[in-house]
Amino acid sequence: MDNSSSSTCTLILSGYSAVENEIAQSLKQSSSIKHPDDDEITLLLESEISIPEKENSFDQQLFFNNLSTNRFGRLLIWSPRLTSTQDFVSHNFYELPIGTVCVADTQSKGRGWLEAWESPLGSLLFTFKVEMVDVGAANKLQFVISLAVTEAIKDVCQKNGLPVLDVKIKWPAYLYLNGQRVGGILCNSTYKSKKFNISAGIGLNVDNEKPTTCLNAVLRELSPAASQLRREEILAAFFNKFESLYDLLINQGLQSLEELFDRAWHSDDIAFFKDYLGEFSNNLSGTSGDSEELARGESFTEQMEELGNGEWLTLFVSLILEALSALFEQLNHALMGMILAIVGLLSCIGELIYRAKKEQVYWENKGLHSWFYSHYPSYRLFGTTIEYFQLVVAFWQSFHSTLGYLYVRLLYKKNPINMSVSMLLLCFCLLISKIINKYLGPNPSRSHDL
Helix, strand or coil: CCCCCCCEEEEEEEECCHHHHHHHHHHHHHCCCCCCCCCEEEEEEHHHCCCCCCCCCCCHHHHHHCCCCCCCCCEEEEEEEECCHHHHHHHCHHHCCCCCEEEEEEEEEEECCCCEEEECCCEEEEEEEEEECCHHHHHCHHHHHHHHHHHHHHHHHHHCCCCCCCCEEECCCEEEECCEEEEEEEEEEEEECCEEEEEEEEEEECCCCCCCCCHHHHHHHHCCCCCCCCHHHHHHHHHHHHHHHHHHHHHHCHHHHHHHHHHHECCCCHHHHHHHHHHHHHHCCCCHHHHHHHHCCCCHHHHHHHHCHHHHHHHHHHHHHHHHHHHHHHCCCHHHHHHHHHHHHHHHHHHHHHHHHHCCCEEECCHHHCEEECCCCCCCECCCHHHHHHHHHHHHHHHHHHHHHHHHHHHCCCCCCCCCCHHHHHHHHHHHHHHHHHHHCCCCCCEEEC
């Protein structure tokens, strides 16, 4: 079944048992499910459709026949084509039961760490709903999901008598096979009503050899006569494995899975993961204390604000230095103005170097998105807009002050640039930042990537 129009999205709801089928019926009748782009949607129950015409369409019954969970994956929403399963689950998060999974055969705007792309046919593309209370466990969820994917692939291979594919986890949440990326995990979270509301998205190359390689292509190389892996079996095996690993994470912590991680992590990242595990467990141990602190009303965004106080302190120190530099320039003390401007510039550079070492920054070549990335604690682009703007302002003020000093000292003339606009730009930046902070956050429902 195809979507006949680009503006109409078809969604098929089905359940593992009568309970989930009743929920599916209720969702259809209430018309509470909405498209994230406000496109028109057509909601159908599995009982209302015929057997999919296309051989490569997702087989819902095959999925449920292999599922054996109590919570996750029991309500399935499938679409032949969707913009993004993660956008869909996030947009309808509060309408869906815990554990609901959304699967698409193809995506037009698949989500990644920094990019969106057209997800091809043959990929296993899904997002499911998780709710968590413990801040420590929530921040470690992506590792458990990654591990569950690798274990699920092994289980399906063994069950079908196939050569075992040793998929490895690459920091922070990529999946590699024979040195090539075959998948990735992205967890998007909001904090509301004292819970972390997590949309966990996974993309896995099962039967699509582009843009890198896929599981079935590697299987054919190992055994040309071997049968092929099915998306439905992998998804069911994932939820079967994830549910048990999730319970271990909640009850015993990530350390209880260390032996499995030792086998699953890419060799380049094992040492770093162990360092992370020790450091992060000390800071966010996942004990009841974290939950009690949240229960007292301190939101996740408020904690993040506290972590950002150092950034604002550095900003205001630089602001004072640049202001004094501009003041001394106006008072014809060009030398002092130049010295203060250079000190301000060095303080900006020093702060960035300190943070780069602390966050174990590395360069990653991603074409147009090539940049420095942080390993800890954000695993994303290094630095903020404020910090980079602050650096540009510091460079400009240093240039302006140095030029002014040289003209006064050597040529006995005034600076040809009559006014430094850096202070005006910096104040404008602060104003915009405050406006963004007021209207887009912090608030209990602001989005974070875990």
